[in-house]
Amino acid sequence: MPEAPLQVATVAPPRTKQPLPPPLVMFGIFWLSLMLFIAIMADVISPYSYTALDLRNRLSAPIGFGGTWLHPLGTDELGRDVAARLIYSIRTSLLIAFGATIIGAVVGTTLGFLAAHFRGIVEQIVLALVDFSASLPFLILALAVLAFFGNSMVLFVCLLGFHAWERYARIARGLAISAGAQGYAAAVRQLGATPWRIYVRHVLPNIASTLIVSMTLAFPEVILLESGLSFLGLGVQPPETSLGSMVGYGREYLTRASWILLAPAITIMLTTLSVSLIGDWLRDRLDPTLR
Amino acid sequence: MLRFIGSRLLRAVITIIMVVTFAFVVLRLSGDPAQIIMGADAPPEAVDAFRTAWGLDQPVWVQYFHYFGAIFTGDLGRSMRDGRDAIVLVVERIPATLTLTLPALFIKLALGIPAGIYAALHRNSIIDRVLMIMAVAGFTVPSFVLGLLLVLVFAVQLGWLPSGGQESWRHAILPVVTLGIGGAAVLARFTRSAMLEVLGQPYIRTASAKGVSWRDVVWGHALPNAAIPTVTIVGFMVGSLIAGAVVVESVFSWPGVGRLLVVAVANRDLAVVQCVLLLVAATMVTANFTVDMLYGVLDPRLRSGARKAGAH
Amino acid sequence: MSNDAPLLRAEGLTRRYAMRRGLLGRSVEVRAVDGVSLTVERGRTLGLVGESGCGKSTTGRLVLGLEAPDDGHVAFDGSPMPPPGSEPWRRLRARMQMVFQDPLGALDRRLTIGTQVREPLDIHGLGDAGTRGEKVASLLSAVGLRPDQAARYPHELSGGQRQRAVLARALATDPALLVCDEPISALDVSIQAQVMNLLVELQERLGLGMLFISHDLRAVRQVSHRIAVMYLGRIVEEGEPDAVLQAPAHPYTQALVSAIPHPGRAGTRIVLQGDPPNPADRPTGCAFHPRCAAAVARCAVDSPSLKARDDGRLVACHVAHGEVDALKRAA
Numbered sequence: 001m002p003e004a005p006l007q008v009a010t011v012a013p014p015r016t017k018q019p020l021p022p023p024l025v026m027f028g029i030f031w032l033s034l035m036l037f038i039a040i041m042a043d044v045i046s047p048y049s050y051t052a053l054d055l056r057n058r059l060s061a062p063i064g065f066g067g068t069w070l071h072p073l074g075t076d077e078l079g080r081d082v083a084a085r086l087i088y089s090i091r092t093s094l095l096i097a098f099g100a101t102i103i104g105a106v107v108g109t110t111l112g113f114l115a116a117h118f119r120g121i122v123e124q125i126v127l128a129l130v131d132f133s134a135s136l137p138f139l140i141l142a143l144a145v146l147a148f149f150g151n152s153m154v155l156f157v158c159l160l161g162f163h164a165w166e167r168y169a170r171i172a173r174g175l176a177i178s179a180g181a182q183g184y185a186a187a188v189r190q191l192g193a194t195p196w197r198i199y200v201r202h203v204l205p206n207i208a209s210t211l212i213v214s215m216t217l218a219f220p221e222v223i224l225l226e227s228g229l230s231f232l233g234l235g236v237q238p239p240e241t242s243l244g245s246m247v248g249y250g251r252e253y254l255t256r257a258s259w260i261l262l263a264p265a266i267t268i269m270l271t272t273l274s275v276s277l278i279g280d281w282l283r284d285r286l287d288p289t290l291r
Numbered sequence: 292m293l294r295f296i297g298s299r300l301l302r303a304v305i306t307i308i309m310v311v312t313f314a315f316v317v318l319r320l321s322g323d324p325a326q327i328i329m330g331a332d333a334p335p336e337a338v339d340a341f342r343t344a345w346g347l348d349q350p351v352w353v354q355y356f357h358y359f360g361a362i363f364t365g366d367l368g369r370s371m372r373d374g375r376d377a378i379v380l381v382v383e384r385i386p387a388t389l390t391l392t393l394p395a396l397f398i399k400l401a402l403g404i405p406a407g408i409y410a411a412l413h414r415n416s417i418i419d420r421v422l423m424i425m426a427v428a429g430f431t432v433p434s435f436v437l438g439l440l441l442v443l444v445f446a447v448q449l450g451w452l453p454s455g456g457q458e459s460w461r462h463a464i465l466p467v468v469t470l471g472i473g474g475a476a477v478l479a480r481f482t483r484s485a486m487l488e489v490l491g492q493p494y495i496r497t498a499s500a501k502g503v504s505w506r507d508v509v510w511g512h513a514l515p516n517a518a519i520p521t522v523t524i525v526g527f528m529v530g531s532l533i534a535g536a537v538v539v540e541s542v543f544s545w546p547g548v549g550r551l552l553v554v555a556v557a558n559r560d561l562a563v564v565q566c567v568l569l570l571v572a573a574t575m576v577t578a579n580f581t582v583d584m585l586y587g588v589l590d591p592r593l594r595s596g597a598r599k600a601g602a603h
Numbered sequence: 604m605s606n607d608a609p610l611l612r613a614e615g616l617t618r619r620y621a622m623r624r625g626l627l628g629r630s631v632e633v634r635a636v637d638g639v640s641l642t643v644e645r646g647r648t649l650g651l652v653g654e655s656g657c658g659k660s661t662t663g664r665l666v667l668g669l670e671a672p673d674d675g676h677v678a679f680d681g682s683p684m685p686p687p688g689s690e691p692w693r694r695l696r697a698r699m700q701m702v703f704q705d706p707l708g709a710l711d712r713r714l715t716i717g718t719q720v721r722e723p724l725d726i727h728g729l730g731d732a733g734t735r736g737e738k739v740a741s742l743l744s745a746v747g748l749r750p751d752q753a754a755r756y757p758h759e760l761s762g763g764q765r766q767r768a769v770l771a772r773a774l775a776t777d778p779a780l781l782v783c784d785e786p787i788s789a790l791d792v793s794i795q796a797q798v799m800n801l802l803v804e805l806q807e808r809l810g811l812g813m814l815f816i817s818h819d820l821r822a823v824r825q826v827s828h829r830i831a832v833m834y835l836g837r838i839v840e841e842g843e844p845d846a847v848l849q850a851p852a853h854p855y856t857q858a859l860v861s862a863i864p865h866p867g868r869a870g871t872r873i874v875l876q877g878d879p880p881n882p883a884d885r886p887t888g889c890a891f892h893p894r895c896a897a898a899v900a901r902c903a904v905d906s907p908s909l910k911a912r913d914d915g916r917l918v919a920c921h922v923a924h925g926e927v928d929a930l931k932r933a934a
Binding site: 024128129131132134135136137139140141143144145146147148149150220224227228231232233234244247251254255258261265268269272273276277280 | 302305306309310313314317318320424427428431432433434435436439440442443447530531534535537538541542552553555556557559560561564565567568571572575576579
């Protein structure tokens with residue numbers, strides 16, 4: 001096969017368009033945006049308050065299964081509208097998940113930086129804490145803490161925040177050490193910069209993308225943890241409602257009124273699926289060296 | 292080699308000490324341990340007697356040592372609900388939990404690992420994509436949702452299997468399947484990425500270029516190297532044999548350790564909670580230590596132990 | 604601040620590391636730097652030459668105070684060096700700077716070089732927002748970059764341009780001392796000459812004192828007013844560059860010089876025997892004696908000290924000082 005003569009490019013090639021994410025990831029982005037919208041606009045779009053009772057219409061089925069438009073997703077055993085409770089549950093669950101993920105990232109990154117900066121005994125303590133954290137399944141640890149301290153919302157969010165802190169600590173410590181040994185952090189240090197400046201203005205922006213990927217991977221885990229604990233009745237307490245607690249309360253009516261349980265269950269599934277897909281895609285794009 | 296074993300053993304011991312310390316600190320912080328362990332309705336004399344018996348009127352560090360001693364003699368207090376020794380309560384439930392977690396572990400290994408390997412070897416093929424979608428679905432679905440859905444389909448609609456309790460072997464099917472699927476999905480994904488990472492290494496290409504058959508490359512080079520990180524996660528699963536079924540046991544009303552723990556937490560039955568905590572930590576640490584030892588066998592880099600001079 | 608005191612004086616610098624060797628983990632002490640003393644005068648360059656592992660980079664770090672020596676002390680402009688990381692040390696950075704071997708590693712890949720050249724001014728609070736911009740532009744011009752390149756990122760520049768940017772950043776605070784650690788080793792040969800010329804020109808114009816560390820004898824000769832040769836953590840010879848290169852006194856220097864390719868030069872090339880130096884396994888007596896053609900019995904026993912010869916050359920060698928002949932005659 002004769003070869004075509006080589007063309008020498010005289011004009012710079014046009015910038016390639018950023019490829020669109022694959023369809024599943026697009027769905028994930030769509031769903032997540034929908035969830036965020038619902039969470040933010042909950043007060044506006046919810047047809048009822050999530051505690052409003054409508055005893056005459058107890059256990060009414062959703063649209064298409066014999067119900068009316070009065071309660072499009074049906075009602076529960078106290079006549080509370082499932083759609084309304086779902087909306088507020090989404091907000092609660094997302095708030096908790098965001099809060100916990102951010103707390104974990106901040107605590108973990110700070111401890112990782114401290115270990116990298118001070119080395120010596122500080123580093124040993126942090127590493128020992130990491131070992132401790134990895135030695136117990138987090139669910140057990142959380143249950144123990146909840147048993148001992150009860151479950152106020154603040155405690156609950158902080159507790160969940162600690163579930164993945166050691167990942168951020170490991171990342172921050174590893175990358176800070178390598179930056180400090182040979183690289184730009186050492187160069188800036190010998191310019192006379194304070195440690196604060198080195199870490200905040202130089203190291204942190206450089207490791208941000210790795211941390212963010214880790215956060216997107218941890219986010220669905222928090223949702224699962226929170227919903228699991230709430231399902232067991234140990235997480236979010238009434239009158240607050242979350243996706244997991246809805247499933248928990250709907251369990252008794254599994255046979256008679258399965259819609260009470262299905263709506264939040266499906267929401268949990270789709271949300272964690274979406275964030276996982278987005279997280280995987282982000283990881284492949286931003287940091288192919290990460291596993 | 293001795294250094295290696297010694298350092299790992301030391302780490303295991305330190306971790307156990309930390310867990311015990313954690314339990315102790317948390318117990319003390321959450322209120323008067325005597326009152327809590329004896330219960331709210333216990334008569335004041337009994338509480339005082341407990342206090343002196345446990346040395347709670349002594350300085351903190353003395354208590355700490357007593358606490359350690361108590362743990363090693365298995366004296367972890369009594370359950371508030373039925374007054375029996377906490378440790379007896381927990382231990383007698385272990386067989387029930389193992390009935391679920393052991394078969395589930397088998398399913399995880401038998402399904403997850405081959406699926407992950409296959410997906411890695413046939414990367415980007417239809418099978419790979421399907422398997423990975425299933426895997427992602429498998430672990431993003433919370434176990435209680437999966438369990439309840441299975442109940443809905445198989446117990447309620449189809450009536451094939453019972454929905455709760457522990458009466459017959461058939462009662463175990465749905466919980467085992469629920470546990471197995473979630474774990475298999477995690478393992479499949481993990482094995483796949485471990486294999487992919489190994490397959491991308493230059494030495495695989497070299498072996499293939501040397502004329503080694505692909506089958507031998509996979510079995511002789513890729514799999515053993517991919518086994519190393521996989522062993523860690525399997526070790527974690529083994530370590531959670533006792534406590535990995537907390538949610539599933541609650542869904543299926545299965546009387547195992549997990550269910551006991553949940554009920555104890557709800558009732559603030561701290562003696563039982565503390566007992567489960569320590570037991571789980573002990574199991575985990577042992578599993579991790581075993582994994583570390585396996586690493587030493589599997590990974591020749593760790594076996595030699597000597598550091599080259601100049602490698603600073 | 605007296606003008607008699609040299610810009611930088613280091614005396615008896617020693618830096619030890621502990622390393623584990625062997626299965627049972629015997630701890631071995633490695634002396635990266637062993638009793639090094641040197642002086643840098645204002646506006647003059649001291650070249651430090653040696654092969655990899657001889658401790659010259661560590662010496663550079665000790666001299667700047669980036670690490671604290673285990674023994675010995677450093678005095679900058681007559682005052683002792685503050686401990687590394689402390690506030691006075693940080694402030695002192697404005698007067699002494701380092702240029703690294705790897706310009707890409709020394710720059711933050713997320714920031715433009717304009718921002719990074721400006722950073723020392725921000726850190727030390729020199730000038731105000733307006734004048735800092737002008738200073739950056741003038742610095743970039745001084746190192747041969749165009750001011751519009753300030754908006755570029757490090758990976759968009761060539762290796763030579765990056766090193767110039769690093770130089771510009773180092774000069775931002777008008778330091779009195781510049782320590783260059785293998786500044787041209789990572790560059791293409793054609794660029795090396797340009798950067799060398801730039802260094803010489805900057806030194807003359809700004810009156811910089813410089814410690815120029817390299818394994819390349821020719822480069823060191825080009826910029827230095829004085830040369831010191833290091834071997835296994837010790838200075839073995841010190842003197843004027845031309846004199847040292849034409850008439851090296853220490854056997855090691857002789858071998859180094861003979862290895863420089865020189866068109867048309869007769870002279871035989873001295874090839875060193877024996878193993879390359881391992882700081883963890885230091886020979887007894889003179890560290891060079893296992894590979895030295897002129898070694899005698901005393902060299903394995905007595906470690907020679909750095910002493911001045913009659914012609915002003917400093918050498919650490921028994922043979923070079925003629926002490927061996929005296930022994931032989933006595934025997």
